[in-house]
Amino acid sequence: MLDLAVPILNAPMGGVAGGELAAAVTRAGGLGMIGMGSSATVFTLHKELPHVRGVRFGIGLIGWRVREDPALLDAALDARPALLSVSFGDDYAWVVAAHDAGVLTATQVADVEQAGQAADAGVDVLVARGAEGGGHGRPRMSLHTLLRQIIAHVDRPVLAAGGIASAHALNDVLAAGAAGAWIGTAFAVCRESLLDDAARARLIAAQAADTILTRAFDRAFGYAWPTDTPERVLRNSFTDRYDTREDEIDATARDALRTATESDDYRIAPINAGEGVGDVTGVDDAEAVIRRLTTT
Amino acid sequence: MLDLAVPILNAPMGGVAGGELAAAVTRAGGLGMIGMGSSATVFTLHKELPHVRGVRFGIGLIGWRVREDPALLDAALDARPALLSVSFGDDYAWVVAAHDAGVLTATQVADVEQAGQAADAGVDVLVARGAEGGGHGRPRMSLHTLLRQIIAHVDRPVLAAGGIASAHALNDVLAAGAAGAWIGTAFAVCRESLLDDAARARLIAAQAADTILTRAFDRAFGYAWPTDTPERVLRNSFTDRYDTREDEIDATARDALRTATESDDYRIAPINAGEGVGDVTGVDDAEAVIRRLTTT
Numbered sequence: 114m115l116d117l118a119v120p121i122l123n124a125p126m127g128g129v130a131g132g133e134l135a136a137a138v139t140r141a142g143g144l145g146m147i148g149m150g151s152s153a154t155v156f157t158l159h160k161e162l163p164h165v166r167g168v169r170f171g172i173g174l175i176g177w178r179v180r181e182d183p184a185l186l187d188a189a190l191d192a193r194p195a196l197l198s199v200s201f202g203d204d205y206a207w208v209v210a211a212h213d214a215g216v217l218t219a220t221q222v223a224d225v226e227q228a229g230q231a232a233d234a235g236v237d238v239l240v241a242r243g244a245e246g247g248g249h250g251r252p253r254m255s256l257h258t259l260l261r262q263i264i265a266h267v268d269r270p271v272l273a274a275g276g277i278a279s280a281h282a283l284n285d286v287l288a289a290g291a292a293g294a295w296i297g298t299a300f301a302v303c304r305e306s307l308l309d310d311a312a313r314a315r316l317i318a319a320q321a322a323d324t325i326l327t328r329a330f331d332r333a334f335g336y337a338w339p340t341d342t343p344e345r346v347l348r349n350s351f352t353d354r355y356d357t358r359e360d361e362i363d364a365t366a367r368d369a370l371r372t373a374t375e376s377d378d379y380r381i382a383p384i385n386a387g388e389g390v391g392d393v394t395g396v397d398d399a400e401a402v403i404r405r406l407t408t409t
Numbered sequence: 410m411l412d413l414a415v416p417i418l419n420a421p422m423g424g425v426a427g428g429e430l431a432a433a434v435t436r437a438g439g440l441g442m443i444g445m446g447s448s449a450t451v452f453t454l455h456k457e458l459p460h461v462r463g464v465r466f467g468i469g470l471i472g473w474r475v476r477e478d479p480a481l482l483d484a485a486l487d488a489r490p491a492l493l494s495v496s497f498g499d500d501y502a503w504v505v506a507a508h509d510a511g512v513l514t515a516t517q518v519a520d521v522e523q524a525g526q527a528a529d530a531g532v533d534v535l536v537a538r539g540a541e542g543g544g545h546g547r548p549r550m551s552l553h554t555l556l557r558q559i560i561a562h563v564d565r566p567v568l569a570a571g572g573i574a575s576a577h578a579l580n581d582v583l584a585a586g587a588a589g590a591w592i593g594t595a596f597a598v599c600r601e602s603l604l605d606d607a608a609r610a611r612l613i614a615a616q617a618a619d620t621i622l623t624r625a626f627d628r629a630f631g632y633a634w635p636t637d638t639p640e641r642v643l644r645n646s647f648t649d650r651y652d653t654r655e656d657e658i659d660a661t662a663r664d665a666l667r668t669a670t671e672s673d674d675y676r677i678a679p680i681n682a683g684e685g686v687g688d689v690t691g692v693d694d695a696e697a698v699i700r701r702l703t704t705t
Contacts, residue, residue: 245551254541254617254618254684255552255684256553257578261575262617262687276554322549388551
């Protein structure tokens with residue numbers, strides 16, 4: 114349906130997957146996605162669009178941000194993406210709007226019930242997102258369990274997401290019946306991502322067991338993520354102190370987090386990372402990452 | 410190394426995998442394991458041994474129970490099992506004792522560091538236990554992530570554990586390089602298990618998303634499980650009330666749990682279940698389960 118030379122999309126990581134990364138992924142044969150995250154605005158979207166002029170691209174939005182700022186959806190459709198993904202919301206009105214604009218639709222699903230609802234709402238492509246994944250998601254079950262259930266019960270092409278950062282892992286999900294993979298962490302360290310070097314270095318040094326599911330940062334930032342949707346990040350001194358003790362986050366902690374985020378101090382500020390982070394061992398351009406992922 | 414007709418061992422589920430289940434699994438071509446859990450004693454082990462007279466079997470012990478009651482290890486070795494598994498402990502002295510008795514050894518591992526330590530200690534077979542698994546385990550990462558890392562870095566045969574309850578899931582782990590599978594939930598509902606009918610019925614009705622990782626029951630029972638080792642169980646009114654609020658478990662709650670456990674009231678009492686529980690749809694004998702798992 115997406116008609117790709119290589120069955121890979123980069124996950125639309127907010128603040129990380131900008132237009133430059135999206136263009137590079139598409140040029141290497143996949144489909145590049147621009148990610149609009151917790152603090153996305155029409156302005157931040159417009160800033161990324163010049164990079165994808167003349168190449169196919171997709172856009173990924175967050176349901177609760179669209180509810181807060183409906184102009185984001187209009188701006189995304191006006192950009193005429195090949196694929197629009199809206200995740201983390203129960204309202205599927207955006208699917209109709211996308212189809213009216215001739216745009217294919219995708220959404221992340223965490224269990225087979227949600228996959229069925231999305232399919233019933235007309236979503237074209239399902240992103241089966243296992244608990245391994247970096248960033249936000251409902252950690253209902255692991256990728257392979259989820260993938261098997263959705264493929265058995267829902268009649269839609271399924272992209273596998275969560276922990277895929279090696280050719281071996283990609284092979285495993287394709288063998289299990291996925292139509293392709295939705296890959297975050299491996300592209301987050303790419304030269305073309307919006308991430309800074311300090312965050313890249315931490316991702317490169319980290320292993321799967323260095324990641325943790327937490328709501329601490331969302332609570333501290335005051336983001337409207339649902340309580341059943343934590344994010345997987347690299348453990349750091351902030352999670353050591355506040356994870357599962359979010360009620361103790363006070364004004365001092367919030368100030369320290371804000372300062373750390375502004376100064377790229379990742380002893381305190383968050384870095385999203387999936388369980389595939391151990392397979393990420395150096396900075397490369399997106400084309401080299403795709404070559405590594407597709408060479409066994 | 411284990412020389413099995415079918416690459417399947419039942420997980421040594423305490424209070425569930427007795428001698429009758431172990432004998433049935435071995436007779437069907439796998440290796441049956443007797444499970445000695447949190448409340449195991451030499452007496453409860455001796456009660457199960459008559460069922461495996463004349464058939465190959467293994468025994469699974471818990472490290473911290475052996476530390477509390479070292480006679481368990483002696484009794485297990487005296488029974489001359491084909492395989493002894495001791496999990497959840499840092500002390501590997503039991504490996505030497507087992508080898509002196511001519512017994513092969515296995516242990517559950519949750520990350521590649523632990524796999525390396527076990528291999529260095531001479532453990533013969535590693536059980537790569539993903540966070541999907543039912544019952545107790547350190548939920549460090551999902552099975553396929555773990556399996557890939559251990560196979561790449563540790564030179565030992567690896568059994569895959571966690572969420573495997575279908576032929577498709579078994580195929581996936583064998584394709585990923587596992588030497589076999591260590592399967593719990595699918596055998597828990599078998600006619601030959603020690604589980605009662607009320608628990609079987611709940612397992613048959615449940616889906617992966619009905620499971621939850623919790624320490625609530627261990628805190629209530631006062632078991633010596635390490636804090637990094639929760640158990641995956643079916644959600645019920647006890648976990649709804651006390652999971653992540655374990656400090657609120659008082660004498661009344663403990664009494665109610667004890668009463669419920671004695672009367673098989675699973676609205677309150679725990680039932681271990683892995684993410685494969687959705688693939689478990691009826692009561693069968695172990696031979697039929699193995700046939701289902703090996704027929705694609």
